Every structure is written in structure tokens, then in C-alpha cells.
């Protein structure tokens with residue numbers, strides 16, 4: 001039995017944040033019953049393609065999946081449990097926006113079967129929440145965080161840094177406040193200005209690169225002093241609280257993707273397929289999959305395990321890497337390698353895209 005993750009994409013939000021290019025739109029009056037019933041039959045369809053899987057994680061992402069009525073969350077989880085063998089300690093995550101918290105949200109989600117909650121807080125000061133177009137106040141962000149801590153044992157918040165003109169002492173304060181919540185996991189994303197977003201149209205620029213780098217270093221120091229470990233470029237966790245589902249993507253395990261905007265990687269016979277809405281699939285060549293796994297694996301602090309890489313894509317890492325470029329990167333201190341493993345160094349993290357381009361020969 002192979003390990004499987006299931007990703008359920010909810011492509012709707014209450015309001016669109018000006019920085020965000022995730023596949024989501026603002027729509028009221030969604031017929032949730034109808035939509036969820038199409039999700040249920042899509043789950044049956046993906047199960048029919050390969051039944052040799054054990055589900056180790058489910059992830060409700062978006063968009064804003066905290067808009068899904070808890071009764072439908074429960075239905076989706078029950079359906080998965082009826083279709084696949086599920087690991088006893090399966091991780092079931094959901095991304096929530098404080099602007100959907102009616103006071104009972106987290107209690108209801110816990111009762112519906114969610115056991116890991118990731119809250120999109122983004123900033124811990126009122127001005128920046130406004131700048132980021134968030135439609136919740138700072139007080140609401142705190143209230144929702146308290147509630148998440150009350151109902152869940154496994155929790156995370158997202159924060160965005162390197163905002164325009166962000167001062168390092170302000171970010172330090174915010175991050176210390178975030179660490180003081182006692183959450184098991186934190187995701188710290190550097191603000192990127194994505195094409196076709198409102199921020200791009202307005203010509204908003206993120207913090208300068210040197211400042212972003214300084215903020216990254218500050219984050220690393222503060223957060224480590226609170227006992228978190230960085231296990232991926234933007235993700236920090238207390239011991240044993242890494243996101244198992246996301247690790248599955250980065251380590252190259254298969255996943256089913258449900259909903260408009262959800263993609264999957266599943267094996268049928270000897271081939272690996274990219275699957276996407278609505279029930280489309282195309283074969284990915286071994287080389288394409290290997291390149292994809294290289295790009296994702298280098299994001300991990302522990303790097304890429306060569307044996308696991310070979311097992312998951314059928315090609316040896318040496319065959320996919322530009323070995324001449326690798327030697328230069330090693331000499332320059334950006335990458336380190338031993339018999340079993342290859343990884344990006346602390347120094348290399350600031351130029352990750354450059355390293356990836358060199359190694360894949362782009």
C-alpha cells in the first residue's frame with residue numbers, strides 16, 4: 001500500500017485579498033449541497049483509478065474552506081474513510097480565515113473531524129491588516145487564535161512579512177507575539193507581488209531584497225529561540241508537528257486533488273499522472289516528475305533523500321542534476337551533499353531559485 005494525501009480545494013472566499021493569486025473568487029449563495037455531492041463522486045472516481053493507497057492526510061485548502069458548512073466537512077471525511085484504508089492517526093487539516101469565525105466555527109470544525117487547524121492571520125497589527133486587505137480586525141485575529149488553541153492540539157498560523165516599509169523592530173515584536181501564542185506550527189511567507197493581483201496593478205513593491213533577507217534572518221533567530229525548527233523554507237514546527245500533508249508534496253508522495261483548482265499526482269499501473277479539474281488527467285514523464293521532486297525537495301531543510309527520490313520517481317538524482325553546476329554550488333557553499341542526501345545550506349536559502357535553475361539546467 002502506498003501513502004496518499006487528499007487535497008480538497010474550496011475555491012471561494014468572503015473577500016479577495018489584494019496580494020493573493022490563489023484560485024478563488026468571491027461568490028455568495030453557493031449551493032454547498034450540490035457542490036459537495038460533486039466532490040463526493042469525484043472521490044469515488046479517483047478511488048477507481050488506483051485502490052492501492054492508504055490515506056495518511058487530508059487537507060482542506062483554498063480559497064477559504066472554513067466557509068464549508070461543518071456537516072459537509074464531515075460528509076467528505078466519512079466518504080474518504082469509506083473509500084480508502086486510512087492511517088489510524090490520519091492528519092486532517094483545514095485552512096481558516098478569521099473573517100469566517102462566528103464564535104462556534106472552531107468547535108464545529110473539531111466536531112466535524114478536523115484535527116489540525118491552520119489560521120490565516122497574516123499580520124499582528126491593525127494597519128498592516130488593513131494594508132493587506134484583510135476584512136477582520138486584530139481583535140478578531142486574536143479571538144480566533146484563542147479559539148483554535150482551545151479546540152485543537154495541532155495548530156498553525158500564517159503570517160506575511162517583507163511588507164512594504166516594514167521595520168525590523170516591528171516585525172520582531174509581531175513575531176514574538178505570534179510565538180507567545182504557543183502554537184505548534186508557524187508559516188512565515190515573504191510577500192510576493194503576483195501578476196494580475198490588485199497589488200500588481202497598483203504597482204505595490206515588497207520590501208527590498210536586503211531587507212527581506214534581514215527579516216528572514218531575524219525570523220529564524222526569534223522563532224528558533226521559542227523551540228521551533230525550520231523544516232521548509234517558510235515553515236516552522238515544534239518537534240513532531242510538521243505538516244504531514246505538505247511534507248508529502250515536498251517528499252514526492254502521491255495525492256488526489258478534488259475541486260476546481262485542486263491538482264493531483266497519482267499512479268495508474270506504471271505511470272504517474274497529473275490530475276486536474278474536472279476529472280482530467282495527463283501522463284507526466286519520469287523526467288518531469290523527477291525535476292518537480294528536485295524543485296520541491298530542495299525546499300526542505302533536511303534536503304532530498306536519494307533513495308526515497310529514486311523510489312518515488314524511478315530516476316536516480318544524479319541523472320537529473322547538472323553535476324558540473326552542483327560542484328560549483330557545493331564549492332560556493334550553497335549546497336551540501338553526502339552519500340544519502342543533498343541539501344541547500346542556510347546561505348543557499350536566500351538564492352533558492354538560482355540554485356534550482358542551475359541544478360535543473362534552466
Ligand SMILES: C[S@@+](CC[C@H](N)C(=O)[O-])C[C@H]1O[C@@H](n2cnc3c(N)ncnc32)[C@H](O)[C@@H]1O
Nearest residue numbers: 019020062063095096097120158189190191192
Ligand atoms: C489559501 S491561503 C490561507 C487561508 C485563508 N484563505 C486566509 O487567507 O486566511 C494561503 C496562505 O498563502 C499566503 N499567501 C497568499 N498570497 C501570498 C503572497 N502574495 N505573498 C505571500 N504570502 C501569500 C497567506 O499567508 C495565506 O494565508
Ligand code: SF4
Nearest residue numbers: 013016017020062063
Ligand atoms: S489569502 Fe486567503 S482569504 Fe485572501 S484571497 Fe487568498 S485564499 Fe482568499
